[in-house]
Amino acid sequence: MKLNLTVNGESVAVDVEADTPLLWVLRDNLHLNGTKYSCGAGICGACMVHIDGELSVSRQIPVSSLAGKAITTIEGVVKNPHPVIDAFIAEQVTQCGYCQPGMIMSIISLLRKNPEPSDADIDQALARNLCRCGAYQRVRRAVHAAVMVLEGNALLTGDC
Amino acid sequence: MLTYKISRRDFIKTSLGAGTAFAISFTLPGCNLQPADPGTRIANDVFKPNAWIRIAMDNSITVVVPESEMGQGVLTSLPMLVAEELDADWQLVGYEQAPLDPAFGIQSTGGSTSIRHAWKNARQASAAARKMLVTAAAQQWKVSESECRTQNSTVIHIQSGKQLKYGELVHAAAALPLPESVTLKQPGEFRIIGKPVARLDAAIKVKGEALFGLDVVLPGMLIATIAHCPVFGGKLARYDDAITKNLPGVKHVLVIDSGAVVIATHYWAAKQGLDALDIEWALGDNGKINNHSISAQLENSLNGPAEIIDERGDSSAMKNSGRRHIEASYEVPFQAHATMEPMNCTADVRENKCEIWAPTQSPSEAQKTAAELLPGLAMENILVHTTFLGGGFGRRLNQDFVAEAVQISRAVKTPVKLIWPRSEDMQHDHYRPVTRHRLIAAIDPARASVAWHHRIAGSVKQRSAGGAEAVAYAFDYRLIDFVDTPTHVPTGAWRSVGHSQNAFVIESFIDELAYAMQQDPYRFRLGLLKDKPRHKAVLQLAAEKAGWGNPLPDGRFRGIALHASFDSYVAQVADVSINKDQSVRVHRVVCAIDCGIVINPDTVAAQMESGIVFGLTATLKGKIDINAGAVAQSNFHDFPLLTIGEMPDVETYIVPSTGSPGGVGEPGVPPIAPAVANAVFAATGKRVRTLPINWTV
Numbered sequence: 001m002k003l004n005l006t007v008n009g010e011s012v013a014v015d016v017e018a019d020t021p022l023l024w025v026l027r028d029n030l031h032l033n034g035t036k037y038s039c040g041a042g043i044c045g046a047c048m049v050h051i052d053g054e055l056s057v058s059r060q061i062p063v064s065s066l067a068g069k070a071i072t073t074i075e076g077v078v079k080n081p082h083p084v085i086d087a088f089i090a091e092q093v094t095q096c097g098y099c100q101p102g103m104i105m106s107i108i109s110l111l112r113k114n115p116e117p118s119d120a121d122i123d124q125a126l127a128r129n130l131c132r133c134g135a136y137q138r139v140r141r142a143v144h145a146a147v148m149v150l151e152g153n154a155l156l157t158g159d160c
Numbered sequence: 161m162l163t164y165k166i167s168r169r170d171f172i173k174t175s176l177g178a179g180t181a182f183a184i185s186f187t188l189p190g191c192n193l194q195p196a197d198p199g200t201r202i203a204n205d206v207f208k209p210n211a212w213i214r215i216a217m218d219n220s221i222t223v224v225v226p227e228s229e230m231g232q233g234v235l236t237s238l239p240m241l242v243a244e245e246l247d248a249d250w251q252l253v254g255y256e257q258a259p260l261d262p263a264f265g266i267q268s269t270g271g272s273t274s275i276r277h278a279w280k281n282a283r284q285a286s287a288a289a290r291k292m293l294v295t296a297a298a299q300q301w302k303v304s305e306s307e308c309r310t311q312n313s314t315v316i317h318i319q320s321g322k323q324l325k326y327g328e329l330v331h332a333a334a335a336l337p338l339p340e341s342v343t344l345k346q347p348g349e350f351r352i353i354g355k356p357v358a359r360l361d362a363a364i365k366v367k368g369e370a371l372f373g374l375d376v377v378l379p380g381m382l383i384a385t386i387a388h389c390p391v392f393g394g395k396l397a398r399y400d401d402a403i404t405k406n407l408p409g410v411k412h413v414l415v416i417d418s419g420a421v422v423i424a425t426h427y428w429a430a431k432q433g434l435d436a437l438d439i440e441w442a443l444g445d446n447g448k449i450n451n452h453s454i455s456a457q458l459e460n461s462l463n464g465p466a467e468i469i470d471e472r473g474d475s476s477a478m479k480n481s482g483r484r485h486i487e488a489s490y491e492v493p494f495q496a497h498a499t500m501e502p503m504n505c506t507a508d509v510r511e512n513k514c515e516i517w518a519p520t521q522s523p524s525e526a527q528k529t530a531a532e533l534l535p536g537l538a539m540e541n542i543l544v545h546t547t548f549l550g551g552g553f554g555r556r557l558n559q560d561f562v563a564e565a566v567q568i569s570r571a572v573k574t575p576v577k578l579i580w581p582r583s584e585d586m587q588h589d590h591y592r593p594v595t596r597h598r599l600i601a602a603i604d605p606a607r608a609s610v611a612w613h614h615r616i617a618g619s620v621k622q623r624s625a626g627g628a629e630a631v632a633y634a635f636d637y638r639l640i641d642f643v644d645t646p647t648h649v650p651t652g653a654w655r656s657v658g659h660s661q662n663a664f665v666i667e668s669f670i671d672e673l674a675y676a677m678q679q680d681p682y683r684f685r686l687g688l689l690k691d692k693p694r695h696k697a698v699l700q701l702a703a704e705k706a707g708w709g710n711p712l713p714d715g716r717f718r719g720i721a722l723h724a725s726f727d728s729y730v731a732q733v734a735d736v737s738i739n740k741d742q743s744v745r746v747h748r749v750v751c752a753i754d755c756g757i758v759i760n761p762d763t764v765a766a767q768m769e770s771g772i773v774f775g776l777t778a779t780l781k782g783k784i785d786i787n788a789g790a791v792a793q794s795n796f797h798d799f800p801l802l803t804i805g806e807m808p809d810v811e812t813y814i815v816p817s818t819g820s821p822g823g824v825g826e827p828g829v830p831p832i833a834p835a836v837a838n839a840v841f842a843a844t845g846k847r848v849r850t851l852p853i854n855w856t857v
Contacts, residue, residue: 016426016428017408017409017428017429017432019428020426020428021428024426024427024428027427028383028426028427028428029426031377033368033371033372033374033375033377034367034368034369035368036372036374036500036501036550037374037427037502037579038500038501038502038550038582039582039795039796040431040581040582040795041582041795041796041797043795043796043797044500044796046500073368074367074368075368078367078368078369085363085366085367088362088366089358089362089363089366092358092359092362092762092766093362093366094359094361094362094365094366095231095232095233095766095770096230096231096365096499096500096501096548096549096550096551096552097231097361097362097365097366097370097548097550098372098499098500098501098550098551099500100365100366100368101366101367101368104366122804123803123804123805123807124805126803126804127803127804127805129804130500130796130801130803131500131773131801131804132498132499132500132551132553132774132777132801133231133551133770133773133774134769134770134771134772134773134774134802134807135766135769135770136773136802136803136804136807137769137807137809137810138766138769139804140804140807
C-alpha cells in the first residue's frame with residue numbers, strides 16, 4: 001500500500017505491505033538505520049521510537065496504523081543538540097553502542113514524564129532496554145547528568 | 161545510498177583538502193618495524209591503506225586501526241599509543257578502521273589482545289615518525305636534532321623558540337630515510353597513556369550514526385534470511401515454497417549447505433517468506449540428545465582416561481591417609497553469546513571480485529572463508545570491510561554468517577545482506593561448552609598444605625579446560641587433567657573462554673576448603689599465595705576496599721574470588737542478599753585489577769563493569785539447554801540478560817603497575833560467578849555447584 005508518513009518532521013511517501021513493522025520501513029525503505037533490529041519481539045528496546053511523542057516499540061507497530069502520526073527516530077533527536085546525547089558522551093556510556101539509540105529514546109520519554117527520576121524510576125523506565133555490554137551503571141549516571149542540564153535550561157528560560 | 165564506511169567518511173572529513181600526508185606503516189603482531197615504501201610515503205589525496213599513521217598538511221593525524229571495534233575501545237586506545245610517542249596534539253587525532261590488508265598481518269581480534277599486540281610496535285612506529293619530523297625541522301633550521309623537542313604536534317627549537325607544526329613538515333619528513341633506532345618513552349614521561357581519555361567513537365554511536373554490519377546498504381542489494389536445521393548435524397529433507405514464492409517482495413528461495421534461504425527486496429518480506437516456507441528437516445540421531453544425556457556422558461567421562469594438562473609435586477600427597485579428603489562435582493552449562501546485533505553479513509560476489517562487509521572479529525578469517533568457497537578468485541580480489549560490531553564476545557571469530565552471505569550472493573548474482581532472525585542467532589551460536597568437573601583436595605591441617613586434583617570433562621580442550629591451570633595457590637601437589645567429550649553442539653570462544661567456568665569451579669572449591677578448615681575464605685586464600693605478589697595485591701586491595709570482615713547490614717553477605725587471565729590479575733568481592741522469592745540480588749561488586757601499565761583507566765573500568773555484567777547474566781539469569789537435539793531457548797524471554805534494575809554498584813580499583821599491559825576485555829568475567837556463589841553460601845549455607853544459581857535445589 002502507498003502511505004504518507006511524517007518522520008522527523010518530514011513527510012515521506014512509502015509503498016510497502018500494510019503489515020510491515022515500522023522498524024523495517026525505517027530501516028529498509030527510508031534507510032534510517034539508527035533504529036536497531038535485535039530481538040524482533042519487543043523485548044530488548046533496540047528499536048524504540050516516539051510516535052506522537054509516546055515511546056513505541058517500532059518492531060511491533062504495523063506501518064498501516066501510522067498515517068497522520070508524527071514519528072520521531074534517533075535521527076530526529078540529533079538534528080538539534082540534546083542534553084541526553086551530550087550526557088551519554090560525557091559519561092562515556094558507550095561500548096559497542098548498538099543499544100544506545102533505543103536507550104536514548106526511552107530516556108527522553110522518561111524525562112518528559114518525570115523530569116527528576118530516581119534510580120528506581122530509571123530502572124523501571126529502562127527495564128525493556130537490554131545492554132549486553134553492561135553499561136547500565138553509566139546509563140544511570142548519564143540520566144542524572146542530563147537532568148541537571150535540563151533543570152539548568154529550565155531555570156534559564158523560565159520554563160519550569 | 162552507499163554509506164558503507166563511516167570511519168572512512170570521518171577520515172575524509174578530517175583530512176581531505178589537506179592535499180598531502182606523511183604516512184608510515186608498521187605491522188602487527190610481530191616485532192619488525194616495517195616502513196612504507198619510501199616512494200609511497202607521500203601521495204596526493206591517495207593514501208596507501210597499509211599506512212598506519214597519516215599526518216596531513218592540516219596537522220590532522222589519522223591512526224588506521226586493524227583491530228575490530230566491538231566495544232572494547234580499540235579505536236581510542238590504539239590512537240592513544242600513537243599520539244603518546246608522536247607527541248601529538250590529541251585534539252587532532254582521529255581513527256580509521258583499517259580494511260583487510262596483508263600489510264597488517266593477520267587481522268583478528270580476540271583473546272584480549274588489542275593493546276598487547278600493539279603495545280610495542282605502534283609506539284615504535286610512532287617514535288620513528290616523530291624522529292623523522294624532528295630531523296626534517298632541524299635540517300630546515302640548520303640546527304642539531306638534539307637542540308629540538310616536540311610537543312602538541314609541533315617541533316620546537318629550544319634555544320630560539322622557533323616552531324614548526326607537524327603539518328608543515330610532512331613533505332620533508334617523508335623524504336627522509338627511516339631512523340635506524342628509536343627510544344621509547346619511559347612510563348614517567350607519558351602524557352596521554354594512563355589518563356582517562358574520552359572514546360573517539362562515542363558520539364557517532366550515541367547518535368545512531370555508526371555503521372554496524374546490519375546498516376550496510378548497497379545499490380541494488382537484496383535482503384536474505386535463513387533457517388538452519390534446529391538439530392545440529394541435521395539436514396534439510398524437503399521443502400515446499402508454493403506460498404513463499406508468491407509473497408510480495410520475495411525474489412528467490414534457495415538451499416545452501418547450512419539451511420534454507422529466502423531472498424527478498426526487504427527484510428520483512430524475506431522473513432514472512434521464511435515463516436511461510438514448509439520445511440521438513442532430517443534430524444538424524446542427534447535428535448535424541450538432551451541436557452540429561454549430555455550430563456550422563458560427561459559424568460561417565462570423568463572416570464577417565466584423562467589427558468594430563470599440568471602435574472606438579474609429589475602425587476603421594478593426594479593419597480596420604482593422614483590428610484583430610486574433600487571431593488565435589490560441578491557442572492557449568494552451555495552459554496550463548498547473544499550479541500545485541502544478530503549475525504549478519506553483506507556480500508557482493510562478482511565474476512572477478514568478491515566484496516564483503518561484515519561485523520567480524522576476524523576479517524582475515526572472513527577472507528579465507530570466502531576464498532575456500534570461491535576457488536577461482538585470487539586472495540587480493542576478495543575484499544573485506546569491517547564494520548562496527550554490535551557486540552562480539554568471541555562469537556564473531558566464527559565466520560559461518562560470512563560463508564552463507566557469499567554463497568547466497570554467488571547464487572543470485574546480486575549484492576545480498578543476510579540477516580539472521582534472533583531465534584537463529586540464539587539457536588545456532590558457537591556456544592561455551594558445557595563442562596563437568598571433579599575436584600579432590602587432600603589437606604594436611606597441621607602444615608596447611610593442600611594437594612589438588614581438578615578433572616574436567618568437556619568438548620575442545622582450550623574451551624573446556626583452559627584456565628584450570630591458572631590456579632595460583634601453592635599446592636604441594638597439583639594434577640589438572642582433561643577428558644575430551646565431544647557433543648554435537650558447536651562450541652566457540654565465549655568471553656574469557658575456559659577461564660569463565662574454571663574460575664567458577666576453582667574459586668568455589670577453594671571456598672569449600674576454607675570453610676571445611678573453618679578458616680576465613682579471604683585469609684585462607686592469602687595463606688596459599690606464595691610468590692604471587694600480583695595475585696596477592698589485587699586480593700588484598702579488593703578485600704580492603706570492600707571492607708572484608710566489617711559487619712554488613714542485616715541480610716547482606718559477601719563472597720570473594722580471584723583469578724588471573726590474559727596477563728591481568730583480578731579479584732572481586734560481591735555483596736548479595738536473598739530476595740523473598742529466593743533469587744539472588746547482587747548489591748555491590750568491588751573489583752581490583754592489575755593489568756600492567758594502563759592505557760586508558762576509564763576503559764579499564766568500563767571493561768570491568770562490562771565483564772561483571774556479562775558474567776552476572778550467566779551467574780544469575782541464563783543458560784542454553786539442549787532438548788531433542790536442539791537449543792531450547794530462542795530469544796531474550798527465555799535467555800534473559802541482566803537488566804538495569806539488577807545492576808549492582810561496581811567499583812573498580814587499579815593496582816599501579818609498570819608491567820607490560822595485560823588484557824581487559826575478558827579478565828573481569830571469571831571471578832564474578834564464584835564471588836557471587838561464595839556470597840550465596842555465606843548467606844544460605846548452600847554450596848552452588850552449577851549455574852545459573854538456583855541454591856534451593
